[in-house]
Amino acid sequence: MMKPGARNLITDVDGIKIGNSEDLGAMTGVTAVVPEAPAVAAVDVRGGGPGTRETEALSPECLVERIDAIVLSGGSVYGLEAASGATIALARQGRGFEARGIRVPIVPSAILFDLANAGNKDWGDMPPYRQLGIEAVQNARVDFPLGNTGAGYGAAAGKLKGGLGSASLIDADGIQVGAVIAVNPVGSVLIPGTRHFWAWALEQQDEFGGFGAPDLAADIPLDLPADSRLGENTTIGVVATNITLTKSEAKRIAIMAHDGFARAIRPVHTPFDGDSIFALSTERKEVTGLRPQVIAKIGAMAADCVARSVARAVYNAKSLGGVPGFMS
Template sequence: MTATHAKANLPAVKKKDLKSMMKPGPKNLITDVDGIQVGNAEDREVFTGVTAIVPDTAAVGAVDVRGGGPGTRETEVLSPDCLVDRVNAIVLSGGSVYGLEAASGAVMALAKQGRGYTNKGICVPIVPSAILFDLGNSGDKNWGDMPPYRHLGWVATENVSTDFPLGNVGAGYGAAAGKYKGGLGSASLVHESGVQVGAVVAVNPVGSVLIPGTHYFWAWAFEQDGEFGGLGAPHLAGDISLDMPKDSRLAENTTIAVVATNVTLTKSEAKRVAIMAHDGLARAIRPVHSPFDGDSIFTLSTEKKEMDGPRPLGLAKIGAMAADCVARAVARGVYNAESLGGLPGYKSEFMKNLHKGES
């Protein structure tokens, strides 16, 4: 039998059968993962904000940093060879180096709730964090002696929920994506076996999220249920430009994210998921992981479900789901961001050009 005949005799796989196995969760947010809540806080004068991802109980955590200009706090504690094996929250913040203080606010809020490990009667919450650069936007940075980030971290952590909006929210409030407004995005996937994976991303990259000369997202192929416009496959008149995007705002960047799963993982396995999840950034942003970005992805395992089948195969599936969620979350963050500070929102700019008869 020839290869052609063998292929012809294979049973056809229907698209609806594939979708029935895995689909976005009911909220299409990272909070579709059991045990995850998210809180956001913004300063609408400074044009900045903070996002706190808080598990209901301390979760296994890991991180993978790929950008050349990262700003992080307590990421080394997540190394598989370090003592602490669970974290109480992850904080994503605007504000560059000033934004690292957001984790201090989160620590204070969690300690007040008695969440953390106890040493000699003192509650010690573990809160790794990462920041993006939004100091170049048109918000008022004249904040006096005390930047707002500690307060924003406290507020975000105190007001967590399973529901939250996308776009100009939390750590994505002051973000930019080239000539468009960046934002906070989230997405989820739930497998019929009960495996849950979700991502939340603050989108502020050097690279472009759009195919050059079009309004099509690089992540178009991973879209589910029209979640970022439902434009379908791009219509290209010619070759795609391979030049560096003209609106990169070099040295004012970074995309940071958290992925979560309900499946029990070790720290080493969680690290592998974070590594695989970076492929989602590569699918949604071009270029990515540049010297000017601080791209970092954290993983949380809420340990609500045991791994099904062989662990390496199960881990590969979770990592693949995480990468797809990250790609979709990037596009959703930009798609839902409204115009702010002189940067047009994607939808308003797209509709304006549509009325002009442009594709």
């Protein structure tokens, strides 16, 4: 038996906080996933056009064992600078390992492409992302809004407004799993010709409208919409659990979590998307029972949370910059 946590957010996982910041003029933003203590982490990249920072350090064979935050950002390559701002903010808090008296936080990150939206990108030599990264870390808390916020502020999902989504699941044994996803795919989150989400079968407590099963009178069109925003895409996110994991186990969960994208977005993992999912463990609870079975369960829970987060992001997003929100 499992059900969403009290908030139905990734912060239902003990030890996780989320900070968001936005530049309303530029129509972009940043989301920081900040564990209360350094966390074991891994990443799996499936899209054909990724933009990432410090992801190689998360490989199981590499030295780094734990991270201090993960940053998701709009802005394409400019948004990678948000991790620099987050690093500064975390160092000010005394986070990171110490090297000759200097604090060195480890902050992997991934970006999505929102440069073509209606926001003003005339920022000259100083894009806003470093400051947004600082503010996102400073804003870290357990409660946060969905939709037009953080890294999802300027996002679009096919022809609809994209956004930031989150969801959680907790089972009877105390396993906590959550996801936070910035949704900006080339594909659609809706079944063509309907108001139903591809993820409808996984919905909990009417969290994205309670529309139920679609009533399809004809075959579903299988063509990619001609007006999709090719080359202006990417869906990125983080899944987290309270269960103690190794880096290799976290990697397996990140791999499994990508199934949530496939259940909620069509098409996904295209050459135009940079789809990436980080997985982290706050190490608050030891595994009980046969370990591979527990890892498989966490991965399955993570995939469901990812799919639900995608739908919740779009359901909660409001019209912005000429891109219609789901409810408009």
